[in-house]
Amino acid sequence: MTAPRTADAPVTIFGPDFPFAFDDWITHPQGLGELPPERLGSEVAIVGAGMAGMVAAYELMKLGLKPVVYEASRMGGRLRSQPFEGGQGVVAELGGMRFPASSTAFFHYVNRLDLQTRPFPNPLTPAAGCTVIDLEGQTHWARGLSDLPPLFAEVAEAWARALEDGAGFSGLQQALRERDVPRLKALWDRLVPLWDDRTFYDFVAQSPAFAALSFRHREVFGQVGFGTGGWDSDFPNSMLEILRVVLTGCDENQHLIVGGAQQVPVGLWHHAPAAHELRHWPAGTTLASLHQGAPRHGVTAIARAADGQLALTDTWSNTRHYPAALTTCQSWLLTTQIAVEETLFSQKHWMALDRTRYMQSSKTFVMVDRPFWNDLKANGWPTLGMTLTDRLTRGTYLFDNGPDKPGVICLSYAWMGDALKMLPHDTHKRVQLALSALQKIYPDVDIASHIVGDPISVSWEADPHFLGAFKGALPGHYRYNHRMYSHFMQDAFPAAERGIFIAGDDVSWTPAWVEGAVQTSLNAVWGIVRHLGGRCHAANPGPGDVFAQIGPMALPD
Template sequence: MTDAPITAFGPDFTFAFDDWITHPDGLGQVPADQHGQEVAVIGAGMAGVVTAYELMKLGLKPVIYESGKFGGRLRSETFEGTEDVIAELGGMRFPISSTGFYHYVDKLGVQSRPFPNPLSAAAGSTVIDLEGKPLYAESLDDLPALFREVADAYDQALEDGARFSDLQAAIGRRDANAVKEIWNPIVKGWDERSFYDFVAQSDAFRKLSFRHREVFGQVGFGTGGWDSDFPNSMLEILRVNALRLDDDQRYMVGGVESVPRGLWSHAPERIVHWPQGTTLEKLHSGAPLPGVVRIHRDGEGDFEVTDRWGRTKRYGAVVATCQSWLLTTAMDVDERLLSQDMWMALDRTRYMQSSKTFVMVDRPFWRDRDPQTNRETMSVTLTDRMTRGTYLFENGPDKPAVICLTYSWMSDALKMAPLPVEQRVDLALAALSKIYPGVDIGRHIIGNPITVSWENDPNFLGAFKGALPGHYRYNHRMYGHFMQDDMPAEQRGLFLAGDGISWTPAWVEGAVQTALNAVWGVMHHFGGQSHPSNPGPGEAYPQMGPIDLGD
């Protein structure tokens, strides 16, 4: 390990995005004769709003299209009858290593607090329930030795297989060459390895029993069980570990949706072309345009973008931040705008299912302690039952609180997919009653429950990408698409962004970083350039970009 703070620096593209966006000389400039040029931005999630915000600062006019709810998968839903009691339906925990994202959080003054992850101080207590045997713990040391053996085995597997301490030390000191020296050989050797294969074949776990691997899948490390990710590429998981995305996570007070909404209405301190006080909200007269149904080129080379109500506008550039499948399932996109290799990569993207169900309760009753055992009444809970993860959120000792009754993935999420919200709550309460037989959760519930199944939402078709072994080349194509100088003219000007094309799917930092790549791409497309004292991702990419495995 290293004492230097770990941030989301690389490891595939070793570029300091946080330094680029905080540099006093700014991101760059576009020629004055391009000021006011309209750029279509498809999607009002974090990637779309960051793209639009930074393009506006450069003097361009972003035009955001949104087919669903503003905020994308940063979706904070308020319980009926309240102003600030919320359910985080999408992203809800944000590691402090996501320094690009926190740049905007801090700019907006959004407050955060530690997320109540299992075995964390914020949780207070944790119950791990496996095979009908609940275990109560307030720290890892309170659990049987088997759990420490599992944690130690995974740490050792990472050290043996990935020079993990050296890799994190290089990331911490932002030594781009050292990161590449360790990471690139791992990519070559691990592209076709699954997470489960890495665990099962590691010397550290082979010395242990199947039971150890089973517990690792059910309970995992950091935020909970990882068996839903066992089929995924090990590279996907190693990035999470190396960049500390599963550690030191925080919860946005008032809901994370306040970040994209805050940027929507925020007037930048420095802005070109537009008068001081200009905001995205003002440029849009208060609301984004409806969802896009068609993207083609006109006879003069501009993009024709048509929304769901038939209005067509022309643009010099387009940034698509939506889920990749929507470019073929929800829109008529001229195939010539992307190479067939790129279409292959976009269509082969694998999205993971996810389900959450929340209830509001009268108070954080779980903090009550049993007078005989001194244990809390209820705890953050990890289980092999269908609820999988149960999380507890409080707003003060005597204020309404929130329980995420069930947070599940893949097959566990699919069990919930066809069920109405009331039945989801009933099933979750039935499962939890077996773990807490003396606790009547139902009598504390107030208001109506809130639920989501991301795979059922036609604007998403899944929660986030989960790359399979062998998908590295697809990700390489999508991520590097903002570098367009070598592309045929008919393929230039359409840029991709969003966590789904990033190297860190499901983490908002990937959305921010790919948005900034797209900003550089649009700036370059319009004849602009980075400031000489602050080179951008396009200048760094030829030397520090992801390794190309070829065909």
């Protein structure tokens, strides 16, 4: 399965529900598997050209299949890097923009494409320069936690103690670091039935560490949090989901992709694997070359054809048959945008797909003439800092692209109710609202005078191809997540339900993090290879080969 690691190994997204070493599997010299000779060159359908779709298509191409990619909107999915007009390549990251170093399978592809990364300017990190926290009209400037009033350190300490007392956090994370599968499974599986039915807020409020403090401490934790910022938009979510995030290091040591995250899925579209990695196809083959340059149009219907194959119909009413298909779109689209024949999924799976709950998210960006926030004031502090506030903007991030390029400000990054406040407004109104809020924090700074070009904004819940930013599992959703995640294991399915697969971060145990999209797409690769009569090399077993031994625990229905 996987070789244990040392006690000081870095934290990675290794489980905890399914502790399979995806990073080792995709780098093994034996490759991901092999197909029967008669299957080489066969077409398989990939619905969606986001990260999950492109990883699956890229790996299936290497194995000798011909992925046929369908995309209804634009390549990249929620890795959407929108260029500013005339901005010398400067982009607004409308979707995923910060990627934890623990995302080792994702960074395998980043490194393969030779893309540059740098630390993301999260609050209280060196990359941010300084952080400004504005709550209830009081503003604090800080370069580290020690610069803030004692209340903030008390909140941080209470959160650490709550994790230790309620989940045995340090022992759990150590088992994850060492990739000690039996120990990790034993510790995690004990927590699943205890925490699935409880909210994140309940965990915080009922912990002895926070119970000994004031409501104000919980309020500050919700508004500011630590690592990536405020947590209160996640308070209704299952505690299991939050525990996975902090356990696997998703909220720390994050990086951005220089030039934009969309380069990763688009880069896989154009990347030619080494000749020794390709089976069946000639050296130099790329996904783009197999498609004559562009993916097919969006899918409008999926059904079981008379020949037993899957029939996919696109926007222009073209229908093609495939022995296997992978859908990587958000699960709600399988009932709202695509007419999927009901018998392709069991009713249990339909329940899980339909009960997925998506979180709202809004971002508003402006390009500025230069990174003027680096100008020092008389007191030695920068003009602006990364800003966390209880005002309408919630989170404001500053992106310095160098002295020879314009800077970018994410004026507002908001979630759930705060994102819905922006939904009715056009981009210019959103900028005005954000500038008005920031003027109260920085009364002597004229941000508007530095804005150049047109601003850019997004509300993911308003996009018919997404209907939300990402999944946020509620208490009691573990069973639904289990059904979706394990769907690639199809040996026990009736014939009518085989051959169609699902992947994406909403199928994963770590929604909102691109590593979940990558890992579930690799699960689907294994499933498709098996469905077509292929197998993994004995020296490099795949996720399905070990699923019975280390797969996620199942709660009774």
